[in-house]
């Protein structure tokens with residue numbers, strides 16, 4: 001992707017996340033690998049919903065700004081560590097969403113009550129301190145993490161993929177916390193059905209369809225139609 005397209009997609013990603021429960025004053029990062037040595041990261045002190053492409057800083061692995069202006073988030077080095085150790089990861093989201101934080105603080109296991117849970121079933125909990133090695137090691141078997149009593153991490157091979165996982169995780173936690181709190185008995189998909197759903201609903205094509213829909217939704221909300 002060209003820098004122009006990447007930055008436009010990063011702006012969309014911020015606004016899409018905000019619409020889907022990832023709101024937490026001005027914290028929360030979205031980063032995107034530029035190349036071996038550099039990555040884009042959302043500056044801090046600005047809400048996800050007001051983020052534009054100008055709010056992304058191109059930084060190196062020593063924390064120097066190569067392009068853009070603004071304050072680098074304090075948690076930038078988690079991104080650096082993951083990019084250094086996992087060459088296949090192109091996009092990292094770290095936010096502090098309400099339901100995911102609550103769910104992460106419990107010992108509940110995610111159950112596939114609905115299809116939203118399917119892509120995040122393997123989410124792991126990580127205890128603090130959240131250093132680069134433990135993050136990268138745990139991410140070898142999942143693309144989503146609960147950072148206990150703190151927030152979440154979602155990673156992907158693309159911006160749409162990481163956004164899809166981050167949204168699914170918050171939705172899954174919200175859904176399960178709700179049903180668990182009713183004390184009603186409930187059912188969930190078995191492993192075979194969950195595997196079929198994953199293949200059908202969460203492949204590259206369907207994730208791109210979802211992404212295009214989310215972008216249209218942002219345009220509609222902004223009054224730009226299309």
Ligand SMILES: [Zn+2]
Nearest residue numbers: 075094150151
């Ligand atoms: Zn954080």
